[in-house]
Amino acid sequence: MKLRGKLPSGTDLFFIVVVAILLWLILIPLGQMILSSFRLGHPAAPGPFTLKNYLAAYTNPLTYRMIANTFVFATGGTAITVFIAVLFAWLIERTDMPLRNLCWSLLLIPLAMPGLLFSMAYVLLFMPTSGVINVFLRDVLSWFGVELSRGPINIYSLGGMIFLDGIRGVTSVFLIIVGSFRMMDPALEEASWAAGAKNWTTVHRITLPVLLPAVLAALLYSFVSSMESFEAPLVVGLPGRVYVYSTMIYLSTRDAIPNYGLGAAFAGSYVLMALVLTYFYQRVTIRQAERFATITGKGYRPRVIELGSWRYPALALFLLYFLLAVALPLGVLIWTSLLPVYQPPSRELLSQMSLSNYRFILTEAGVLRSAWNSLVITLFTATATVALAFAISWLVVRTRVKGRLSLDGLTFASHAIPGIVVGLSFIFLYLQPPFRYLGLYGTVWIISLALITQYIAFATRTTNAAVMQINKELEEAGEVSGANRVRVLWQLTLPLIRPAFVAAWIWVAAHAVRAFSIPLLLSSRDSRPLGVMLWHYWDVEGNQPAAAALGVMLIVLLTIISFSGRVFVSTARGSKQG
Amino acid sequence: MVRNKNKKVYGALLLAPLFLWTSSLVWAQDRKALEKIIEGAKSEGRVKAGGTVRWLEGGKPGAKKMVEVFQARYPFVKVEYERVGGFREREKVLSEMAGGNISYDTATLSETQVRTALEAKVVEMVDWRSLGVHPQHVHPDGFGVNYRSQVYGIAYNRKLVPDKVGTKLTWDDCASPKWKGKVAMDVRPRHMEVLWQPHVWGREKTLAHARQVSANQAIFERSRDQAMQKLNLGEYPVLCGPLFFTYYDQLRSGRSKDIGFVLVEPIPVTLGDVVFIARGSKHKNAAKLWIVWSLSDEGQAVLDEVEGSGSPVFPGTQAAKMIKGKKVAFYETKWRAKSDEILKEIIEAVGLPVVQ
Structure with missing residues (x-):
């Protein structure tokens, strides 16, 4: 890392902060999970260290x-x-x-x-x-x-x-x-x-x-x-x-x-x-x-x-x-x-058909709460993921800070962690001290953090390409004109990469709103999003009609979002080209 | 002979006041303790309860009725009720509490989660006996109460299995090649836990039965309600080990005209699901009052009406009537304390994954 005298530069400090965030999101949960694989018991009350889990897992023909x-x-x-x-x-x-x-x-x-x-x-x-x-x-x-x-x-x-x-x-x-x-x-x-x-x-x-x-x-x-x-x-x-x-x-x-x-x-x-x-x-x-x-x-x-x-x-x-x-x-x-x-369909059942399941879903407090949770999770996850991705891309593509390629490698490696494993590793991390004291377990924020971990690899691929496309001379011209780096970033670079930013945002949002494995493991009653609510009706309540009604409404909503997103991206690209 | 009889009568006359005196002392003590929590509940004013009963059961008031009757008796406590159904939901609540998120003043655990709850120190210790709760309902670990009955039987689809066959089904049929690939069961076959006890079938016979169930290609379901619905749709003809109250829910909703339910001797009966007070709860007294009420005559009568799961300890409940005069296998306290180990053995024997 390049040091100016004894003090690190602003870029170095920024790099340290971004690395710390990635360690917190990717490596620490994974490390905690590996450590916990050698222990019995509940993550909140772990037992002594043992090899029993591995023996049980890998000596079983199943x-x-x-x-x-x-x-x-x-x-x-x-x-x-x-x-x-x-x-x-x-x-x-x-x-x-x-x-x-x-x-x-x-x-x-x-x-x-x-x-x-x-x-x-x-x-x-x-x-x-x-x-x-x-x-x-x-x-x-x-x-x-x-x-x-x-x-x-x-x-x-x-x-x-x-x-x-x-x-x-x-x-x-x-x-x-x-x-x-x-x-x-x-x-x-x-x-x-x-x-x-x-x-x-x-x-x-x-x-x-x-x-x-x-x-x-x-x-x-x-x-x-x-x-x-x-x-x-x-x-x-x-x-x-x-x-x-x-x-x-x-x-x-x-x-x-x-x-x-x-x-x-x-x-x-x-x-x-x-x-x-x-x-x-x-x-x-x-x-x-x-x-x-x-x-x-x-x-x-x-x-x-x-x-x-x-x-x-x-x-x-x-x-x-x-x-x-x-x-x-x-x-x-x-x-x-x-x-x-x-x-199964039959003529006799036509007389039993009604919209009562839709009425039930639309008036059920739990569904409305889930819809709100989905909205919060989607907006926060998409915004935070793309912001973090942009920060990573800027460090990797635009700076010569030492360790930037490792940063890129670490980010891309997170793509290899399946959602269910991300969820599990977050359980281990946030049920044990010191992270337990943050009180994040069971909230929408832990779900969002886990989703950021899952989507950051894709988002950086998009933002890396976008940052690469911008000629560095533009930024240098801005700096020569007297603007500091933050101003150049805010007023020059960001507007130029806006279409890529929006495309990545929509991709993450579309995936976050449909995400299932991570929310299933990490959500509580108060924080479950619509996908988990759907599963709740299907699996816990055994209420297939209510699950179907919620599902139909979700499909209509997602279709509208998907096509709006496509139109928005096309318009943004068109205006950029124009 | 006559003299001996007189002696017994005199003895009884002498002991009766003593019994009445001690009983009145205990009752007065109970009453005093109860009054104390009533006073506390008045100042708290509300309780957030997570229970297993649905707000509506079979389309009719379930927990809704429980809350209404409770609030009619104790109008100064507002009950905010939510269902915490099934062990997966409970596992979530348990983890949330361990993570410092106290969503409920009182909630429910499965027997197999008790050890974790105690180790994670998320439950409040309460002297339930001093509050007048029937000793049989007090959990041996002293922190909670078992608040309802779990009576296991065999359900069958009457379109696929005529009543003359269905009513004669036995536990052996659950593992019989005659029903190969046609018997469904919960992924936690808890009826086998009760049969596992040495004084019922014992370990060897139960595990042999479980292995035969596996060899017989039993269909394992993860939700008791879904299993009952699939049985109703004819997805399989026989469902081994459903709870009476799951069947009762279908019966009450009018959806189960094609389902038959038979109690098979020895009838496995447990006093199941542990209700507890969360450590860190802000409405402990109101939570205690809610729990004590649910184990009163009135509470059990309502529970029996809405869910069919009143305790057999209370005369007049459906469970008490159903098992009267029959050969019953009660899940004894000392074995219940080892339920996670017993269930592990059974789950492994039926071929589902588990660590030893």
Whole structure:
């Protein structure tokens, strides 16, 4: 660290403060969790040091089944997600499939459906005996003389989990790779066509290999996301006794007989695996960035591939996906929300339909309190995350302070900590002295801090890129004109990066409002947000119609927010370019 | 023979005043202690209570009625009631208190959380006997009271299992290959804890039963209410070990016409859920008054009406009537104190993850 005489400079002091904040958010909770993995008992009254947790965790055959499940789940989910996302990116960006612009917009809607709600809806659709689709399929099969009393599909299975995860992840992966499809250099493809190759041969031999780095990055992103996935394993995995890492950690703290140390012992290997994957992801994305940097510089548009007679089947395929990802789950939630008790659709039930669940939700004090909590958590998390990200980016990109690259590395490494582990580590930290005396446990603030820890890595990627784009000479000119650094930052740099700041803010806010695993572990009755309230109605109260009504309202709200955010970002970008 | 009889009568006549005198002393002492907390409650004026009863049970007043009846008797105490249902909710409340956040003056714990609560020093020690609480309801660790009955049985879907079969279900059926993959159970099969006691089934038989349940591919549910609803929907035909009051909730709401409930001997019965006063509570007297009232004849009658969980210690409750003349397995205090260890063994035997 550069020192002026004996006193550190303002930048050095700022660096120290930012590092301290990151240590407080990332390393100290993680360290406390690792320490606690060697102790028995409740975090508030820890027992003596022991290796029992590790022995119990890693000598139990169930653990290895759980690890295998996690890998099968993540691999299967990733395969489905990436296949569909790549296919749609290609269809929408490179072919003449009808209604491509509409399909692009429709693909954003699944983002407005929280993962928890999506899984709940699929339980209602595919419960072995009373699920809507299963009832329908049994009726169809009975026409052919096949009589079944259950099924034929069982959602409470590893297959069910993979399906849900696969469908759910499509939008995120699509957004990651769609740019690469749009901006790829058509020269090689055109050469292939000129040489007489057919469309399929060109796609297979040219398009996909050229896009391989982007697809690989998407694969790794999707795999890490699936490994961390919590909602589908919780809602459909636990009843089917299919355990993965995230649910094992949750089970060890909230189910049967809680054993927090055991959860911490599981978390250790979980984080290690995620770290390795994140490392590869980072390497692949850097390589991809280098490779595509030369490609995206030119202003061209690749040739549109004519699908011929496959145009409408391609659209039908998209509509089938939309049916599975949005229409069916939303439909069953609306149906359930109108009934006093969930039952499969029938004509007799039409007389029982009413809006009473919506009335109940809108007048329930707990729901209103949750809505307020969600608002506070979202606003605080998004603002604090982006502010911290900007501070980190400024230190990393704009200063030469020693240790800045380690700061960047530490920030990015936090991406490897799954949400459930962040939640668990915060429990350990804030239930033991000295942090216990802060009185943060059970408040909305501890949830926000944990969410900042989870989202800071993404936010810094956005702000790093934004700060890099600003020519340093502008800031230097400001300083030469007599403005101090703070004024330059406030009046020059910040206005220039505002669109990136807003985009990162919206991304964090959209994720914070849907966050589930962290609030589930850390919220109290007074601080629970809407996602946890939803789970409360579903799991604790066993009131599926109320959960469905709340879910439908949440989807409507999130759809409005998502599209407003998109319009806002587009407008901001437009005005900047203008 | 006649002389002996006379001796007994004379003896009884002599002892009766002594009994009445000592009883009146105890009653006067109880009365005095109670009056003291009433005075304290008057000055506190309110209590924040977290209980297991829903505000509305089966669409009808549940805790709402309890609060109304209590406030009619003690109008000077305003009760702010919230439900703390299920052990996951209780675990949260316990952690919050350990983290210094006292949300409730009085709340509820599961038996398996008692040790943690004592170690984390989040509960207030109270001499409940001096306040007139029935000794059987006072928790052996001395800080709380068990305020309701938990009577376990077997529930079945009457569409899938005819009554003539359902009413004859036994605990063995829960592990019988005949019902393979068709029996559901709570992830904390607490009825087995009661059967585990040496004077009932004993450890070996219970664990063998649990292993057979596992081999029989039992479906484990994390919410008793959800399990009952899924049973109603026909997701499985048999639910082993639900509590009577979960069934009663369905019955009261009119949703359970397709559910049958059978008590199976030995009938596992516990006085469950520990109500306590939080250390650091600002309304200790009002909280004590609320708890003492909930264990009075009036409180238990209301609890029995709204939730069907009145204690069998109080004559006239549904539990008392149901188990009368039947072979009952009470969960004894000395075994209840080890409930977390017993439950660990059972959970492991049924194939769910747990640390030893």
